[in-house]
Amino acid sequence: MRTVRRIFHRDIVTSVAFVALAFLSLFFFIDFVEELADVARGYTVLHALAYSLLQVPGHLYELMPIAVLIGTIYALARLAQSSEYTILRTGGLGPGRALLLLAQLGLSFALLTYVVGDWIAPYSERQASELLARAKGKLRIGAAGAWLKDKAVTPEGERSYSVNVGSAGAGSELRDVRIFEFDADGRLLRRIGAASAQIGDDDVWQLADVRVTRWSATGDSAAASEQRLATLSWPSTLSAGVVAAAVLPLSTMSTIELFRYIGHLADNEQAAQRHEIQFWKRALYPFACLVMMALALPFAYLHARAGGISFKVFAGIMLGIGFVLLNNMAGHLGLLREWTPWITAAAPSALFLLVSLAAFGWLVRHR
DSSP: OHHHHHHHHHHHHHHHHHHHHHHHHHHHHHHHHHHHTTTTBBOHHHHHHHHHHHHHHHHHHHHHHHHHHHHHHHHHHHHHTTTTHHHHHHHOOOHHHHHHHHHHHHHHHHHHHIIIIIIIIIHHHHHHHHHHHHHSSSSSSSTTEEEEEEEEEETTEEEEEEEEEOOOOOOTOEEEEEEEOOOOEEEEEEEEEEEEEEEOOOSSEEEEEEEEEEEETTTEEEEEEEEEEEEEEEEEEHHHHHHHHHHHHHGGOHHHHHHHHHHHHHHHHHHHHHHHHHHHHHGGGGGEEEEEEEGGGGGGGGOGGGGGGGHHHHHHHHHHHHHHHHHHHHHHHHHHTTOOOHHHHHHHHHHHHHHHHHHHHHHHHOO
């Protein structure tokens, strides 16, 4: 059994590493060519090269299940074509034992995917965003910027705040900040506009180049007054982590950070469907490696005359593309239809697992 495990693990790991390297090289080349189009004053070829390299861990996380599928199919198809798998079956390698061997290796790939997706990729994506902010001056966050909500209890009563961040600079700098303050009845009391802001360790925002507009009701009319300040300290419960979650792309957030940000959105009665789907996709995505292992095993039971290695690898590529498309489509449909987030995230893997087990059972019984 130890010899069989060594043969399986050596061939599959080598094949998966080769496929992953080929895919990463291709995606790195595509990213680098795209970034070369933005090379200008302040943004050099070295910046484009560094940015493309920082995208590699994120691509590895996304491509890991596909690399596992194609690499495993190639290794098993090669064993089947050389009749080595037939010899192993004759020597006592039953379907259940083969599935167990692949499951053990699949767990190792799932652990690697989790480490890359939850630790390495978010850090590298964050560094890539900061690189763009430093090289290009600022990081745009869409036409409307990023919106956050906050609440506080003051001596004057309960206050709620709507905060808009137009763009992010290098480090923890925020730019084009607007803060709207409302009372308990929803009346607008104050608008604070700042050219930039820094969030301190005590969650106090240090605003610079500030314009404060206040509204006060006098009878049936309202009067407005404006004040300009060089700096202003604004106490808030919005920490640097929460703001980073709203400003930076979702790919920069780990599973724990997504969970905390979902709690913040729920506390402030904001829609969290998109982040909940992303959270469950992050939590369940590593197990897709196990599904891909199960999906690849039936190819070992196909006779060599049922198609060469190239045909089987091509079938694996098509299955991998189908999985990616279905996974992305499920996320968008779940957001539009407001499906249960964990079901939306688990449905593609569950469907492919059922297909793989059905194909495996049919081949074992009829082949």
